[in-house]
Amino acid sequence: MASHAPTPGEPSPSALSSPAAGWQGIAGDWASDKDAFKQVPWGKAMMWIFLLSDTFVFTCFLTGYMSVRISTTVPWPNPSEVFALTIGGTEIPLILIAIMTFVLISSSGTMAMAVNFAYRRDRRRTAALMLATAAFGLTFVGMQAFEWSKLIAEGVRPWANPMGAAQFGASFFMITGFHGLHVSIGVLYLSIVALKVLRGDYERAGNYQIVEIAGLYWHFVDLVWVFIFAFFYLW
Amino acid sequence: MAYAEQAETALLHEPKSFLTRYIWSQDHKVIAIQYSLTAIFVGLIALVLSALMRMQIGFPGSLEFMDASTYYQAMTMHGMIMVIYLLTALFLGGFGNYLIPLMVGSRDMVFPYVNMLSYWFYLLSVIVLLASFFVPGGPTGAGWTLYPPQAITQGSPGTEWGIVLMLVSLAIFIVAATMGGLNYVTTVLQARTHGMTLLRMPLSVWGIFMASILALLAFPALFVSAVMMLFDKLLGTSFFMPAIISMGQALDHQGGSPILFQHLFWFFGHPEVYIVALPAFGLVSDLISTHARKNIFGYRMMVWAIVAIGVLSFVVWAHHMYVSGMNPYFGFFFATTTLVIAVPTALKVYNWVLTLWRGDIHLTVPMLFALAFIVTFLVGGLTGLFLGNVIVDIPLSDTYFVVAHFHMVMGVAPILVVFGAIYHWFPKITGRLLDDRLGKLHFWITFLGTYAIYFPMHYLGFLGMPRRYYAYENYAFIPQSAQDLNAFITVAALIVGVSQLLFLFNLFWSAFRGKPAGSNPWGATSLEWQTPDTPPVHGNWGAKLPVVHRWAYDYSVPGIEQDFVPQTVSDEELGRMRRRAGETQRADAKP
Numbered sequence: 001m002a003s004h005a006p007t008p009g010e011p012s013p014s015a016l017s018s019p020a021a022g023w024q025g026i027a028g029d030w031a032s033d034k035d036a037f038k039q040v041p042w043g044k045a046m047m048w049i050f051l052l053s054d055t056f057v058f059t060c061f062l063t064g065y066m067s068v069r070i071s072t073t074v075p076w077p078n079p080s081e082v083f084a085l086t087i088g089g090t091e092i093p094l095i096l097i098a099i100m101t102f103v104l105i106s107s108s109g110t111m112a113m114a115v116n117f118a119y120r121r122d123r124r125r126t127a128a129l130m131l132a133t134a135a136f137g138l139t140f141v142g143m144q145a146f147e148w149s150k151l152i153a154e155g156v157r158p159w160a161n162p163m164g165a166a167q168f169g170a171s172f173f174m175i176t177g178f179h180g181l182h183v184s185i186g187v188l189y190l191s192i193v194a195l196k197v198l199r200g201d202y203e204r205a206g207n208y209q210i211v212e213i214a215g216l217y218w219h220f221v222d223l224v225w226v227f228i229f230a231f232f233y234l235w
Numbered sequence: 236m237a238y239a240e241q242a243e244t245a246l247l248h249e250p251k252s253f254l255t256r257y258i259w260s261q262d263h264k265v266i267a268i269q270y271s272l273t274a275i276f277v278g279l280i281a282l283v284l285s286a287l288m289r290m291q292i293g294f295p296g297s298l299e300f301m302d303a304s305t306y307y308q309a310m311t312m313h314g315m316i317m318v319i320y321l322l323t324a325l326f327l328g329g330f331g332n333y334l335i336p337l338m339v340g341s342r343d344m345v346f347p348y349v350n351m352l353s354y355w356f357y358l359l360s361v362i363v364l365l366a367s368f369f370v371p372g373g374p375t376g377a378g379w380t381l382y383p384p385q386a387i388t389q390g391s392p393g394t395e396w397g398i399v400l401m402l403v404s405l406a407i408f409i410v411a412a413t414m415g416g417l418n419y420v421t422t423v424l425q426a427r428t429h430g431m432t433l434l435r436m437p438l439s440v441w442g443i444f445m446a447s448i449l450a451l452l453a454f455p456a457l458f459v460s461a462v463m464m465l466f467d468k469l470l471g472t473s474f475f476m477p478a479i480i481s482m483g484q485a486l487d488h489q490g491g492s493p494i495l496f497q498h499l500f501w502f503f504g505h506p507e508v509y510i511v512a513l514p515a516f517g518l519v520s521d522l523i524s525t526h527a528r529k530n531i532f533g534y535r536m537m538v539w540a541i542v543a544i545g546v547l548s549f550v551v552w553a554h555h556m557y558v559s560g561m562n563p564y565f566g567f568f569f570a571t572t573t574l575v576i577a578v579p580t581a582l583k584v585y586n587w588v589l590t591l592w593r594g595d596i597h598l599t600v601p602m603l604f605a606l607a608f609i610v611t612f613l614v615g616g617l618t619g620l621f622l623g624n625v626i627v628d629i630p631l632s633d634t635y636f637v638v639a640h641f642h643m644v645m646g647v648a649p650i651l652v653v654f655g656a657i658y659h660w661f662p663k664i665t666g667r668l669l670d671d672r673l674g675k676l677h678f679w680i681t682f683l684g685t686y687a688i689y690f691p692m693h694y695l696g697f698l699g700m701p702r703r704y705y706a707y708e709n710y711a712f713i714p715q716s717a718q719d720l721n722a723f724i725t726v727a728a729l730i731v732g733v734s735q736l737l738f739l740f741n742l743f744w745s746a747f748r749g750k751p752a753g754s755n756p757w758g759a760t761s762l763e764w765q766t767p768d769t770p771p772v773h774g775n776w777g778a779k780l781p782v783v784h785r786w787a788y789d790y791s792v793p794g795i796e797q798d799f800v801p802q803t804v805s806d807e808e809l810g811r812m813r814r815r816a817g818e819t820q821r822a823d824a825k826p
């Protein structure tokens with residue numbers, strides 16, 4: 001960049017003068033020309049911003065749920081009883097949710113490995129690991145469908161349920177439904193990207209960034225689940 | 236950075252046919268015009284609705300079809316359209332789309348395809364919204380705030396279909412605004428041209444940028460409340476519905492929290508005020524600086540004020556809920572934050588005035604609108620200080636004082652900027668100037684007219700005239716003279732409404748017959764006036780991106796022939812300009 005001596009009246013941003021250290025330097029880099037986040041491709045920046053926005057969506061859902069849980073006058077059903085499965089004659093609380101959580105967290109592991117292999121341009125392994133991630137996701141959605149049908153069979157509806165406050169069913173279906181939708185979209189997204197990796201689309205373009213971007217989304221969906229798990233099932 | 240270099244040289248997605256050039260266009264300028272025309276179209280519907288309401292209030296019974304339900308439906312649709320489908324869409328989708336890439340020197344938005352989708356989702360949301368006029372029961376009459384329980388219980392108009400379509404339309408609009416907002420924010424952050432640092436961006440970009448961030452963080456709350464209310468309405472859940480006896484019958488709801496809706500709604504609703512106001516702040520700063528031929532006073536302060544207002548706007552929401560029955564300590568907290576946010580806002584007003592101070596003020600049409608904005612915003616802001624304080628707000632709540640306040644501050648003031656900005660940028664968009672005399676006529680009728688409409692409303696509010704009433708006869712506490720004032724307001728409103736035809740005529744006539752403008756009719760410094768073509772063609776900049784050497788406010792620079800220095804002029808170039816001017820001066824000085 002050519003040197004820009006500040007003209008009179010110009011606020012002479014620190015970015016233009018010689019590189020400064022510490023906070024000044026950080027602020028200067030940030031405000032400098034072309035891009036605020038150096039070396040960050042557009043798609044990745046956009047995904048981060050989208051995830052920030054989506055965080056607010058989930059936060060509002062969870063806050064709404066907590067607030068109706070407090071305001072309702074009927075006792076809240078006990079999650080560890082509602083979400084218990086009887087296996088081999090013993091009732092194990094939250095076992096299905098525990099497995100689901102485990103599956104989802106594992107999928108984050110495979111996703112991280114996929115990103116790693118993408119940077120090494122290992123098409124085959126990248127695609128395989130992404131498909132594995134998608135398969136984990138699909139397993140999660142499948143188990144969630146099982147959980148939904150079990151609760152529905154027990155008479156839980158969005159508007160009422162035999163165990164207590166009607167808001168229990170309403171929040172449950174709404175929040176897990178919205179999260180499940182995110183997982184399902186993620187499965188689709190990952191599968192498409194994986195197929196394109198296999199086909200060599202990104203090899204030709206010389207750029208595997210999309211794998212990392214898809215990974216960001218996937219890790220986010222996992223992280224959200226941790227919060228749902230904590231606030232809905234453990235409270 | 237291969238990705239960025241690529242965008243500098245290659246023109247992506249060059250349109251081939253009429254259809255891809257003007258209809259399914261991915262060009263930010265075409266999308267901006269699509270957004271703007273659609274927004275103006277729905278805005279006109281909202282204007283007609285306001286005329287119908289005013290007829291009923293000023294001359295009760297003069298409209299055959301007007302009954303209480305129709306009044307509420309008109310009121311709700313008017314408010315919602317004005318705030319969301321007109322102002323938000325116009326400022327972000329219209330001005331944001333047009334100006335951001337041109338002002339920061341990029342070829343387009345970062346993801347043109349997503350940008351295009353944003354417009355089509357917006358159009359879909361408008362269609363769904365307007366469809367509610369034609370369904371059984373008509374549009375919802377719940378008030379633009381859509382408070383439950385009344386929004387979905389029997390007795391409010393439009394509880395069959397209207398409310399459902401409204402909520403669905405809002406959800407679609409939010410998807411559209413999100414796709415647009417992601418593009419605007421990413422473009423500003425990551426796609427500026429050489430030398431365009433954040434603190435060299437024109438304030439228009441800063442305002443729209445911050446407003447887009449607010450939109451991305453505030454709309455989620457509206458989205459979530461729309462989803463939850465749809466559940467309450469369609470599935471019979473009780474998120475917002477307490478146990479209620481309606482029309483003598485206990486409803487199937489129990490245990491929900493109507494206040495929760497109010498919190499969610501205003502967590503969105505207050506930032507929404509700034510989603511509309513911040514772009515207006517930004518645009519008007521540029522209008523004032525350009526037409527007063529003076530650098531903006533305190534540029535950095537202006538930027539920080541925009542950022543501070545944006546942040547603070549998330550912690551003031553419950554000043555809309557002083558009478559909702561929430562914990563009184565909340566009132567104390569939110570009144571304090573509300574007064575704190577007045578500080579950066581007042582700072583901006585001072586800086587506008589100080590920019591004008593000893594400026595070389597050209598009373599062009601854009602400048603007239605900008606000046607009108609300052610006064611109008613000041614009036615609205617001052618009444619806002621009243622309403623921000625709990626003890627003053629409680630008696631004034633739900634009176635015409637509130638109607639006057641919010642129309643001044645977020646109705647008229649931003650609309651004045653919209654007009655000013657259209658008069659200012661129209662020459663760049665079409666290559667022709669809007670007619671000056673029609674513009675001045677339009678300005679004076681609109682400006683004086685809106686004062687005739689809203690100033691008296693403050694007094695009506697003091698008298699205790701409640702808002703959202705369909706008829707005001709036979710209330711002992713409202714004196715007869717209020718009716719005369721109401722008739723006067725209605726006449727003014729009708730004149731203002733009709734005078735907008737002048738503007739529309741001017742738009743269409745000047746687009747084809749207006750005076751050719753040249754590339755920079757106002758002598759402005761920012762990048763959009765330095766494009767190689769006017770109107771700018773696809774890709775904006777020809778073969779090479781512009782290089783920026785200075786901020787956007789070098790006006791009345793001494794020692795050169797023209798009185799401004801565009802952002803693209805380097806210091807060496809400026810030196811040459813100075814020497815050239817010096818030579819001509821010496822040549823002139825010779826006898």
Ligand code: HEM
Binds near residue numbers: 379646688704
């Ligand atoms: C000449 C222009 C306008 C006129 C004559 C007008 C008139 C009215 C009237 C008569 C009401 C109903 C008041 C009541 O019964 O409580 C109203 C409400 C409203 N207006 Fe306007 N208005 C105009 C422009 C605008 C603009 C530009 C905005 C943009 C922000 C706006 C936003 C609203 C809102 C949010 C409401 C509240 C609706 C509700 O109570 O649910 N108006 N307006």
Ligand SMILES: [Cu+2]
Binds near residue numbers: 505551554
């Ligand atoms: Cu507010």
